[in-house]
Amino acid sequence: MNDLNLATLSTESRNPRTTHIDQLSTLEMVQVINQEDRTVPEAVATELPQIARAIDEVAARFAKGGRLLYIGAGTSGRLGVLDASECPPTFSVPPTLVQGLIAGGDLALRKSSEKSEDSREQGAADLLAAGFGQNGAPDTLVGIAASGRTPYVIGAMEQSKKMGLLTVSLTCVTGSQMAAIADIAIAPVTGPEIVTGSTRLKAGTATKLVLNMLSTGVMIRTGAVYGNLMVNVQPTNEKLVDRAQRIIADAAGVDRPTAARLLDEAGSVKVAIAMQKLGLDRKAAEEKLTAAGGSLARALA
Numbered sequence: 673m674n675d676l677n678l679a680t681l682s683t684e685s686r687n688p689r690t691t692h693i694d695q696l697s698t699l700e701m702v703q704v705i706n707q708e709d710r711t712v713p714e715a716v717a718t719e720l721p722q723i724a725r726a727i728d729e730v731a732a733r734f735a736k737g738g739r740l741l742y743i744g745a746g747t748s749g750r751l752g753v754l755d756a757s758e759c760p761p762t763f764s765v766p767p768t769l770v771q772g773l774i775a776g777g778d779l780a781l782r783k784s785s786e787k788s789e790d791s792r793e794q795g796a797a798d799l800l801a802a803g804f805g806q807n808g809a810p811d812t813l814v815g816i817a818a819s820g821r822t823p824y825v826i827g828a829m830e831q832s833k834k835m836g837l838l839t840v841s842l843t844c845v846t847g848s849q850m851a852a853i854a855d856i857a858i859a860p861v862t863g864p865e866i867v868t869g870s871t872r873l874k875a876g877t878a879t880k881l882v883l884n885m886l887s888t889g890v891m892i893r894t895g896a897v898y899g900n901l902m903v904n905v906q907p908t909n910e911k912l913v914d915r916a917q918r919i920i921a922d923a924a925g926v927d928r929p930t931a932a933r934l935l936d937e938a939g940s941v942k943v944a945i946a947m948q949k950l951g952l953d954r955k956a957a958e959e960k961l962t963a964a965g966g967s968l969a970r971a972l973a
Contacts, residue, residue: 681845683818683871687864708866712877715844715860716885722858723882726814726840727889729856733810733838734769734894735965740887741804742772743828744816745789747872748842748879749774750781752816755883761912763896764904764940770887773798775824792827799828805835812838814886818875820848820859829853842882844875858882895967898923903941903968916941924948942968 678684689708693701730740742752753772760767775794776785788794805811813832815825820843832839833853841854844862851857860882862874891897896904901923907916913935920931923945931944938944938954946957949972964970 678819678821681819681821682861682863683844683865683875684869685864686868687866690866693866705866708874709877712860712862712874713881715862716878716881719858719860719882722856723885723889726856726858726886727893729838730812730886730890731893733812734890736810738810738812739768740770740812740814740890741799741802742770742814742816742883743774743795743799743825744772745775745822745824746780746784746786747876748816748818748822748825749776751876751879751883752814753781755880755887759887759891761906761908762902762904763891764906765891765896771802773802773828775822789822789824792823792830795824795827795829796831799831804832805837810837812840814840814842815850815854816842816879816883817850818844818862818871818879820845820850822850826850826853842879844871844878895965895969898942898945898968903945905941907935907941920944920948942966946971 690704693704696704742756744752753774756770756772759765759770774780776788779785780788799813804813813828815829817825820841826849829839829841829850830853839854840856840858841850842858843850844860846859846861851859860878862878865871865873867873901919903919905912905916905919907913916935917928917931919941920934921928926948934944934948938947942961943954943957945968946952946960947954950957950960952960960971961968
């Protein structure tokens with residue numbers, strides 16, 4: 673077991689602003705919760721330079737065939753899995769590119785598995801089992817834990833460092849063990865929780881905000897976004913077909929019927945826009961995009 677005294681962590685301290693929250697009216701209660709939640713974006717704002725650095729480093733590794741893996745336990749693990757699972761439908765990337773690992777495996781997504789977070793060895797083993805750094809791939813690991821001291825996550829981070837691969841920590845406390853291991857330490861300090869020690873609250877919200885920035889920023893840097901349009905969207909249901917057609921209409925300056933025809937001909941949003949704006953057929957547009965590394969902006973330039 674780790675010998676760190678958890679009582680010293682700010683995330684485990686009692687919040688003086690919520691000590692009588694159980695005696696408030698329901699409206700007063702949610703007002704207090706809302707006031708506490710408002711402090712979270714400010715905490716995240718202090719970490720923007722580190723987040724930006726992580727985005728640039730991960731994007732550079734993606735260009736060389738690297739992947740991004742998140743690892744965590746409990747709420748932190750679930751948030752990592754959530755962010756990873758949303759990348760394929762949003763940005764049309766393979767599910768292997770961004771992966772989320774959680775202590776206790778997929779069962780822990782629905783059923784708590786607290787004991788599984790205590791093993792450093794299991795964290796390292798799960799990371800290797802996911803093929804991390806296999807065949808010399810320049811992968812990146814982001815270890816996630818509000819406390820900054822979860823053994824399962826630390827074990828994985830130590831394994832990543834031993835392999836010489838980029839290792840990032842995402843915690844909600846300062847001076848953590850995880851930060852000491854990491855190449856890049858991201859630590860929005862969210863302070864005492866509304867309910868003491870319940871880090872699914874402010875710490876969980878801060879973690880979600882950072883992961884949103886990290887994955888979205890990397891995808892923007894690697895050409896999955898044109899302007900602010902989701903040009904890598906997969907039109908796999910009615911809603912997404914509608915969205916794809918609207919994106920084509922906006923980016924290519926055409927009406928909806930033309931956008932629908934272009935999407936049918938092109939098979940993807942990016943190719944449809946390139947066909948229209950460059951006056952190319954599908955094959956030539958695909959070749960242009962390939963030569964531009966998948967970046968629509970570069971292809972059009």
